[in-house]
Amino acid sequence: MKLYYSPGACSLAAHIILNEINVDFDLERVDLKTHKTEKGHDYYEINPKGYVPALEINPGLILTENVAILPFLAQHDPKQDLIPPSGMGRAKVLEWLGYLNSELHDAYAVFFGGQLTDDEKNKAYAEIDRLLSYIDKTIGESDNEYLVDDNFGPADAYLFVLTNWSNHIHHDLTPYTHIIALRNKVAERQSVQIAMRDEGLIP
Incomplete structure (x- = not known):
């Protein structure tokens, strides 16, 4: 490949x-x-x-x-750990991937499409914060180690990559303690x- x-x-x-x-x-x-x-x-x-x-x-x-x-x-x-083969577990992975791709990815992408006015930046930051608040709350209310279950998977990798873009657009991730904890766990993987x-x- x-x-x-x-x-x-x-x-x-x-x-x-x-x-x-x-x-x-x-x-x-x-x-x-x-x-x-x-x-x-x-x-x-x-x-x-x-x-x-x-x-x-x-x-x-x-x-x-x-x-x-x-x-x-x-x-x-x-090891058959990254994604459930079928059923609700697999559907949940696809649900997360769809949300991250269509919502969070697009929200960050605004900053890479050309020069923004201050007003446009503030609106774009607010949209990212709205989406991250939902994700952070969902992680905090879950008993799972990762987004879907207790195994690292593709949705965790995607969330890690997208939120890494905060470093490049001067966006503060510190309010999102559950996302940061998950990011730290993912970052340690070989x-x-x-x-x-x-x-x-x-x-």
Whole structure:
């Protein structure tokens, strides 16, 4: 398999899960401004949508969108811990992935789309805070170690990556103590450390 990625982008979640399932895979970096890969390929020819991640499963077989890629990868976990095979547990993972992708991801993405006025920034921060308040409250009311159950999974990786963007937009995460606790737990995983080092995000 090959993951097309951009450092620190949402493709980092797939990178983490690839490390978790311990398979051989290649990485190819994408410049999202020029839409060229590090090997000089036109990224639009690989993924016409133009954004990451894209997962090349076999030559010519490309899967895009985190809500598809993350469960696909997680189901290959040899320990069968990353995602329930069926039933309500799997549905809950997909529910979280859908929410993170359609709501929280979009809320952060506003800051990466161009220059914002102060008023636009304040509205965007407020929307992020609204979503994080819900997530923090939900985590706090749960008896689970992670978002869905007591096992780390793709939704946890995705939440970690998205909230990491707070560092880049000068957004304060400290009010969200349950999210921070979950982030700290995720950050300690070897799969996360390796992915972040490989993408040049940590020394």
